[in-house]
Amino acid sequence: MSIEHLLGKVHNCDCLEFMKQLPDKCIDLTVTSPPYDNLRTYKGFVFDFENIAKQLFRVTKDGGVVVWVVADATINGSETGTSFKQALFFKECGFNLHDTMIYAKNSYMPLTHNRYEQAFEYMFVFSKGRPKTFNPIMVNSKTAGTKRNRGGSKANESTYAERKREEQTVVADKKQACNVFFYDVGKNDKTGHNAPFPEELCNDHIVSWTNPGDVVYDPFIGSGTTAKMALLNGRKFIGTEISIEYCEIANKRIEAERAQLKLF
Numbered sequence: 001m002s003i004e005h006l007l008g009k010v011h012n013c014d015c016l017e018f019m020k021q022l023p024d025k026c027i028d029l030t031v032t033s034p035p036y037d038n039l040r041t042y043k044g045f046v047f048d049f050e051n052i053a054k055q056l057f058r059v060t061k062d063g064g065v066v067v068w069v070v071a072d073a074t075i076n077g078s079e080t081g082t083s084f085k086q087a088l089f090f091k092e093c094g095f096n097l098h099d100t101m102i103y104a105k106n107s108y109m110p111l112t113h114n115r116y117e118q119a120f121e122y123m124f125v126f127s128k129g130r131p132k133t134f135n136p137i138m139v140n141s142k143t144a145g146t147k148r149n150r151g152g153s154k155a156n157e158s159t160y161a162e163r164k165r166e167e168q169t170v171v172a173d174k175k176q177a178c179n180v181f182f183y184d185v186g187k188n189d190k191t192g193h194n195a196p197f198p199e200e201l202c203n204d205h206i207v208s209w210t211n212p213g214d215v216v217y218d219p220f221i222g223s224g225t226t227a228k229m230a231l232l233n234g235r236k237f238i239g240t241e242i243s244i245e246y247c248e249i250a251n252k253r254i255e256a257e258r259a260q261l262k263l264f
């Protein structure tokens with residue numbers, strides 16, 4: 001079954017019902033942030049986490065990836081731990097917990113006063129087997145250009161010093177980024193949604209785990225940030241959103257982006 005007719009728009013429906021219609025192994029990457037722990041009520045919509053996780057496993061291609069961005073509420077003085085319970089359930093479904101990444105916020109609200117301020121969310125990266133694509137983000141290396149010894153075997157002491165000199169390497173200009181990503185929050189607030197992703201967060205995962213032409217899905221797409229960044233990077237996308245109001249916001253945002261792309 002082809003999914004061509006479903007691509008390139010946000011569908012106003014429950015993501016679980018939508019995924020049930022999809023064929024097996026048709027999605028390269030899912031990037032999403034579900035409503036978590038009733039931190040925000042999202043107009044009262046609820047979601048069936050366990051069946052959604054099972055469906056995500058079924059529709060993900062071999063080597064495909066799911067990026068699940070979540071945090072915990074604090075209830076009666078304790079964090080719920082829902083994020084980790086969900087991560088372990090994804091493993092039960094068959095995913096690898098490929099990486100537990102952190103979305104660190106460059107600015108945060110002073111809220112609690114009896115503990116350190118809350119400034120991060122988890123970005124669980126689940127993979128169906130070994131990820132088939134990894135285009136790592138590279139950052140400047142602080143020690144670029146310095147010389148390093150690689151070290152050598154001490155088995156033959158007489159040649160050790162000579163071998164060490166030969167094995168000197170120069171630190172490259174760029175190195176692979178670490179798994180803590182820092183973003184400004186609030187830059188994307190004009191979307192009309194109360195919890196939009198930073199655009200850079202979607203961008204970074206899309207370029208890391210997919211190639212142009214791949215299919216990116218966001219089951220809880222809200223204002224359509226994942227779709228916008230997929231478009232900008234030449235990837236195909238599908239979105240689902242249960243609220244008609246957010247769905248309209250997302251589709252308008254996508255149309256504006258398409259018009260902009262046609263201009264250049």
Ligand SMILES: C[S@@+](CC[C@H](N)C(=O)[O-])C[C@H]1O[C@@H](n2cnc3c(N)ncnc32)[C@H](O)[C@@H]1O
Pocket residue numbers: 013014015016032033034035042045046047048191193195196197219220221222223224225226240241242243246
């Ligand atoms: C955390 S927000 C996502 C925000 C999004 N990342 C953005 O950049 O705007 C979660 C969204 O999931 C939607 N939602 C809740 N239950 C859903 C369901 N069962 N199926 C589809 N969407 C749902 C909510 O209406 C809400 O817009």
